[in-house]
Amino acid sequence: QESLPERIRIHSSILLAILDKIHGTEISKDGDAVVMLRPFKALTLYKTQLQDWYSKLERKFSPRVEEEGSTAQAVSSSEKLQTPTSDTQMTGVETEAPSQIENTVASDTHDSKQDEGNYLKEHCQRVSFVDLWHLFRPGVEVVEPGDKQMQCYKVISVTSPRHKVTPRYLYPLFRNKGKGETAVSVHCVYIDFDGSLIGPVSKRFEIPRYEGQKDVKSLPVYPLSLVKNKDTIRQALIKRGDKFLKVLRVGHMHYNGLTLEARDEVDSQVVVDFGEALANREDRKNEDWKPEVQLRAELEKKPKEKDDGEGCNADCCKGDNVHNDNYxxxxxxxxxxxxxxxxxxxxxxxxxxxxxxxxxxQDKAISVTDDDKVIMSHRVFAFVLRSRSWVDLEEYRKKQEKERPAEEKNENAFDNLVFPEDGLDRKTIVRSLVAQHFRDKESGATREEQSDIIRGKGKGLIILLHGAPGVGKTTTAEGIAELFNKPLFQITCGDLGTTAREVEAALETNFALANKWGSILLLDEADVFLARRTPQDFKRNGLVAVFLRVLEYYAGILFLTTNRIGDFDEAFSSRIHISLHYPALDYDSTIGIFELNWRLMKARFAHKGRTLDIDTTKITGFITNYWHTEKNARWNGRQIRNACQTALALAEFEAQGTGEEGARNPDAKVRLGVSHMKTVANAYLEFIKYLQDVRDADQERYAYLMGIRRRE
Known part of the structure; x- marks a missing residue:
């Protein structure tokens, strides 16, 4: 393709008169010829109007138009644009105008637009600085090179510096050394959410002046249309935009990946909440997170380039007026x-x-076009429930939790809970209480009704689970949250502080978040706050008093777990809706938990396409003998899980080889036998006997003597 001229000089008074009408003011000063410089912004802007003039005059006068010959040569030679030297009547001017408009439009703007079109094709590789204006036009979607998140922007404006037309021999004398030609500014927007408004956020990219041509993909931004597999990528961006819109309202989901800022690994349930994440609070270092969403897309203001009004004094264009097309x-x-x-x-x-x-x-769907979805933000702000921290996450790594009714009988953690058969159906009790609480909340009954003579009290559901370690207290709360598809907001005493003031502030914050998100709140090992008060310990008394007061006004679901029920303060008895004792495992529940772990291990191996053979008969016989002979060293549920995982690791190491350089045969068939379980049991027995020697009592007797709980 032939290169474009650097300038076009228009002598024709006919064309200048028409351009004056289109422009609205005089383009030519005192009838002087006008020089238009590359990239010919004005001619590109007015191309449609010039074509309209041409069509209108052609229909009116039907002039003869030369269709042969090079239009580019017609522009490069001023002799081929001869115009009347004397004033003519308007009719005479209009008669000659069509042919001159045709030459101007064809030569001056058609090639420019053709050049622009080529830039936006996939084969475009390089671009000169002066032609950047054609590459970045309003509406073009652009991306940054090397951006792994592939954040897409939409160009709303591009400003390029006015080319300096100065003779070479005058350049050293008149050049302002402190001010060179400015950069090309590409003004873009992307769509983000600040907690209340969703809309445009401005971002400006500067492209400094360079000589010659430059690789398009080495620019700070380049058109999305030049990206390899652009159609596939654009569809992926649209899908990402759909996901972004879905999670703008508070959402509970799972995230597996790195955080954007700190690059920390996250594999946890998260709650997306822009409003809370971007709130200006002392407990969050998120000053630079909040996007500046504009009510109407605006450009970042830049100092206007001063127009000295001087034209070129060289012989080639002496007396011409260089048109300033910055407008x-x-x-x-x-x-x-x-x-x-x-x-x-x-x-x-x-x-x-x-x-x-x-x-x-929150209660109204939002209508968004695909063009808007493409430029949606790539990140969201969420609360990581496991680490209890606010982070920024990549949107595409989230998986929304599927909603399902509580009555659905699919296998889950709650259904897999195993308890001794003692006549108390703990799972039914917990399921019923939680289900009814959520039903009342969804129907709005709790807002209208009062269960206490004092308004605001008694709207929550407080459940205390107590018993020996490893009998399923924490798993009950985790399982019920999974069953009802609710986030489990788990906090510990260490998260709340050590003074009454710190604890009160932390409790109110966490309780408010849990209630807002519809979470199930779990205060695990709540011994510090449940312990009885004594006259001597003012600090603990303050903590307990604060916890008692906040607990009474909590409107959500709270699970409290403890294995030290003997330290329980009597004031909590009336504030807890139900207390459930979790007894130690009996023989049947012990075997049931072993079988559950074996089933889970086999499922995990099958998912990887591997084979796991478990000698369940011999292992069950060993467990039966162990349970009857080692009455003071029986395993609880957590210890059974750990024992199964440890025995599996021993068996897998044995199957893959004993070399230290790594797995020699990672797909080898693994056989878990009774010998592996015996190894784990012997190690555990040694530890338990050591503790008994130190305490001069077994675990249950020691807990009883310390006043922690009764003997099972």
Missing amino acids: VDEKQYEQFLTNLLADTDEEENPASLAVLARILK
């Missing part, structure tokens, strides 16, 4: 916004989010 950038921007706002309606056809922000309403 085109602002006109294009306004036209772009006007086009996006045309024929919009707040209800049925709302304006693009790239232009106008909207208030997000």
Whole structure:
């Protein structure tokens, strides 16, 4: 393709008169010829109007138009654009105008637009600085090179410096050394959410001046249309935008990946909540997180380039007027916004989010086009339930938890809970209480009804689970949260502080979040706050008093677990809706938990396409003998899980080889036998006997003597 000229000189008074009418003011000063410089912004802007003039005059006068010959040569030679030297009547001017408009449009703007079109094709590799204006036009979608998150932006305006036309021999004398030609500024927007508004966020990319041509993909940004597999990537961006819209309202999901800022590993349930994450609170270091969402897309203001008004004094263009076309950038921007706002309606056809922000309403769906979804933000803000911290996450790594009714009988942690048969159906009790609480909350009954003579009290559900370690207390809370598809907000005493003031503030914050998200709150090992008060310990008394007061006004579901029920303060008895004792495992429940762990291990191996053979008959015989002979060293549920995992590790190491350099045969068949279980049992017995020697009592007797709990 032939290169474009650096300048076009228009002598024709006919064309200048028409351009004056289109432009609205005089382009030529005192009838002087006008020089238009590459990238010919004005001619590109007015191309449609020039073509309209041509069509109108052609229909009116039907002039003879030369269709042969090179239009590019017609522009490069001023002799081929001869115009009348004397004033003519308008009719005479209009008669000659079509042929001259045709030459101008064909030569001056057609090639420019053709050049622009080529830039946006996949085979475009390099671009000169002066032609960047054609590469980045309003509406073009752009990405940054090397951006792993592939954040896409939409160009709303591009401003390029005015080319300096100065003779070479005068350049050293008149050059302002402190001010060179400025960079090309590409003004873009992407769509983000600040907790209440979803709309455009501005970002400006600067491209410093360079000589010659440059690889397009080495620029700070380049068009998405030039990306390899652009259609596939664009569809992926649209899907990501859909996900972003779904989680704008508070959402509970699972995330497996790295955080964006700290690059910490996260494999946990998270709650996406922009409003809480971006709130200006002392307990969060998120000052730079909040995006500056604009009500209407605006450009970042830059100092205007001073126009000295001087034309070129060289012989080639002496007496010409160099047209300052910087106004085109602002006109294009306004036209772009006007086009996006045309024929919009707040209800049925709302304006693009790239232009106008909207208030997000929790109970109302939002209508968004695919063009807007492409430029949605790639990150969300969420609360990691496991680490209890606010983080920024990559949107595409989240998996939303599937909703399912509580009555569904699919296998889950709650259904797999194993308890001794003592006549108390703990699972039914917990399931019923939690289900009824959520039903009342969803129906709005708790807002209208009062269960206490004092307004605001007694709206929550407080459940105390107590018993020896490893009997299923924590798993009950985890399982019921999974069953009802609710986030489990787990906190410990260490998260709340050590003074009454710290504890009160932390409790109120965590209780408010848990209630807002519909979470099931678990205060694990709540011994510090449940312990009885004594006259001598003012600090502990303050903690217990604060906890008692906050507990009474909590409106959500709270599980408290403890294995030190003997230290229980009597004031808690009336504030807890139900207390469930979890007894030690009997023989049947012990065997049941072993079988559950074997089933889970086999399922995990099958998922990897591997084979696991478990000698269940001999292992069951060993467990039976162990349970009857070692009455003071029986395993609880957690110890059974750990024993199974340890025995499996021994068996897998044996199957893959004993070398230290790594797994020699990672797909080898693994056989878990009784010898592996005996090894684990012997190690545990040695530890238990050591503790008994130190305490001069077995675990249950020691807990009884310390006043912690009764003997099982």
